[in-house]
Amino acid sequence: MLRHVSLQLTCLLLPLAAAQAQQAPPAKAPSSAAKGQATLSGTLKDAANGEALVGATVSIPALGLGTGANEYGFYSLSVPAGTYAVQFSFIGYETQTVTLTLTQSQTRAVRLAAQGVQVGEVIVRGQRPDQNVKSTEMSVNRLDMKQIKLMPALLGEVDVVRAIQLLPGISTVGEGASGFNVRGGGVDQNLILLDEAPVYNASHLFGLFSTFSPDAVKDLKLLKGGIPAQYGGRLSSVLDVRLKEGNTERLGVSGGIGLISSRLAVEGPLVKDKASFIVAGRRSYGDLFLKAIPDQKDNQAYFYDLSAKVNYTLGEKDRLYLSGYFGQDVFAFGQDFKNDLGNSTGTLRWNHVFSPKLFANVTALVSRYGYGLGIPEGRNAFNWKSDIQTYQLKADFNYYYSPGSTFNAGASATYFRFAPGQVTPTSETSALQPLKLDEQQAAEYAVYADHEITLSPRLSGQYGLRLSVFDYLGSGTTYDYEGITGQKLTPVNAREFGSGQLIKRYVNPEPRASLRYVLNEQSSLKASYNRMVQNLHLISNTTASSPLDVWQPSTTNIKPEHADQVAVGYFRNFREDAYEASVEVFGKTMDNQIDYINGANTLLNRNLESELLYGQGRAYGAEFYVKKNNGPLTGWVSYTLSRSERKIDGINQGDWYVSKFDKTHYLSVVGIYELSRRWSVSGTFNYSTGISTTFPDSRYVYQGLVVPNVTGDVRNNYRVPAYHRLDLSATLQGKRNAERRWQGSWVFSVYNAYGRRNPYSIYFRQNEDQPTQTEAVRLSIFGSVLPSAAYNFTF
Structure with missing residues (x-):
């Protein structure tokens, strides 16, 4: 292959x-x-x-x-x-x-x-x-790591993904939820790249922390619209994270010690002015605390990750980069249950300057995400494994024709291998039978070209086209499905395919365009259009994605998802660029969106496609953003007013309904104030409309138990209460001494400062005191104030 x-x-x-x-x-x-x-x-x-x-x-x-x-x-x-x-x-x-x-x-x-x-x-x-x-870019956000490190952190752990959730158009369904949502899209509709390698689950501890160590990250950029043609594969956004290359001047060490984890990074030159490296590691130590508790000593709950990068200058025109990441989460409850999940990536890149005008980058990469769970011992002991692997070879060219004209072009080939699930009994007395779902293969090829051009001192633009070809490959068995829409379907017309045999091919053109018109030195108008195609789908029928969700390629029945997005924005700076502000209005339509029949089984299901439903999606809204760039007080205020809806045959009588990650209002306030050369304080405040959910409208009695029930095909007919939270932080820098290399700082933070019990979900159960009644119960991940302290250092 x-x-x-x-x-x-x-x-x-x-x-x-x-x-x-x-x-x-x-x-x-x-x-x-x-x-x-x-x-x-x-x-x-x-x-x-x-x-x-x-x-x-x-x-x-x-x-x-x-x-x-x-x-x-x-x-x-x-x-x-x-x-x-x-x-x-x-x-x-x-x-x-x-x-x-x-x-x-x-x-x-x-x-x-x-x-x-x-x-x-x-x-x-x-x-x-x-x-x-002045730039043609719109719907693009960048955050500086120095600024992120000054913001309040959960339990002292600086987090990149939590920081971007404070930007307009970006939200999450709540604490403990993996991933983030952009402009009404699902978590699987965000392409997350780490040194160009895709990361399929960018979280630790079920979404509480991200996989990106703050000591290893150099640059991050989030694109929500006007996405250049070089990017493809997802509908909503691209989060492009670049690792540091390593200090070429001297050996340096940085790190931090927090309440739940510690981290360490070492970087320096390998060959003076030719090669450098960086290695950054992080580990939590919840398992060490558990061992000190007699009743919990056999339990485990921790994560770790390791990032490394080496670069070597071959000559004036050539440079090599080799980088990798490996991270894992481990959970175990004695011999009753175990679970592990993690990502690993590797990237090899070659930069070559063909001429003063032509620059090229060739990349080979590999990425894997996998999880396992099981019961180690006992009558029903078993192991369950699943993973997705990606191999890619790509080349990108930048041709600087003139100051006002730059051509970008490239091509890529990607191979995917899916192992949806395999269960192996590990006890001779186990009542479970071995089960292995068929592995799946796919290949995707893409070519692209775009052109950045300045048409006049006021008008500039960028336009391009990406052409993607997706091949669903054997071996495997495909089916057609018959039945009533909204109910489980029956597989018919089985067809067998050999290994590597083409089963289904999808060819999709993806045009992109953006324009910028400068009104004056302080303001401009921008507009963009992009069409995106997504051939990989995360099968999850829960509000928040979980590590057990299944990645699925486009098949004969699951079609590629398409999205067309238009955005218009006004951008203005004030007081010699000390303040910047923007207003963007966007609209997005999507097709082949996936939903599920009531009670769908998405785990270890040989006929998963029989329980899927398909339809349309739409999202629209306005984003407001004001940022203060300099002075003792810096920060920003962002507000998003939006709507995200779905229309699926077999759900809600075929009418539009709000998606599970729709949030009408989303407000974020960030402030960082320098009290002195050593002290700075910061705070963040979030407010958002509660997530939508489906509440029961009836109940029935089964063996004396009252069971809540949903009649009909309604979906997301209620909302949980609104979410709001205040976080505070103070940073004390060590005394500055130019002759001493060691520099340290203390960070004190308070998460959820006024102890708000934000609902993660609401479920219904039988009232213990009055069994004939049903009660609603609010589940909160963090329902109290969480203080923390961390010590950071460099030398």
């Missing part, structure tokens, strides 16, 4: 590479200067540690031209030959202004120092953070 994938990729890449080679000038390209043009290219890095500065800018104010660095810090800017003052800048860093005579193409590597540091003899100037107004 891998050979099949590689041959397909070769066929896709050869025409692309040939076309790019014809466009690109030779590597030494002084021919551009002969036409009165010169290209300045190179890399932008952090002066302190050598990390690439993603999104840093290079500009020539005299010409009104500029460009940004890509994901690897590479930039390219072509200008008429001459002498210019060139500015290199990035938010949070001192701007360098240098005078360069550009008579022919030249390469220049630039290192920027953090604000407050003078570098050599260059002129230091401030930077205006107006990218939100």
